[in-house]
Amino acid sequence: MDYIKEAKKLGFSNAAIMDTQKLVFKPEYRKFCEENQCGCYNVNPACPPECGTVESMKQRVFAYEKALILQTIQNKDMDYKMAKLAHNKLTEQLASKIMESGNTDLLIMSAGPYRHHSCMSAYCVDAQEMADAVGMICWGTDDKIRYFSQILFHGNL
Secondary structure (H helix, E strand, C coil): CCCCHHHHHHHHCCEEEEEEHHHHHHHHHHHHHCCCCCCCCCCCCCCCCCCCCCHHHHHHHHHCCEEEEEEEEEECCCHHHHHHHHHHHHHHHHHHHHHHCCCHHHHHEEECCCCCEEHHHHCEEEEEEHHCCCCCCCCCCCCCEEEEEEECCCCCC
């Protein structure tokens, strides 16, 4: 299965694959979770502190070889909660297709906490560095909002 082709067919704006070893982690990002702006800190098990330490989450990531980087791009006037929910639902749909094709050991990093999936902020992944590494725009000067998620997997396509 061509993961990138499937992602775009489902409705993602962009998709790319990178080695998990190239992801940049910034432990200081955990403070964004601790500020509890999303209201999930110490409430949602996919969020800190219950999801684990920065180091334990980083080790979880490095148990996988590859990261499928997924992006949706929305207009700023769209309801951001609905846009993020739609992005996370697409991520789960794609993960289900990947699992149906035989790759059943996956890890999802969502765009904001979603169900039992921790978000990239909880993992302390630097989204800008990740986007730069795969040739995507993270923060643009246009009127668009970009959401990211990842599906981590083993081996080659």
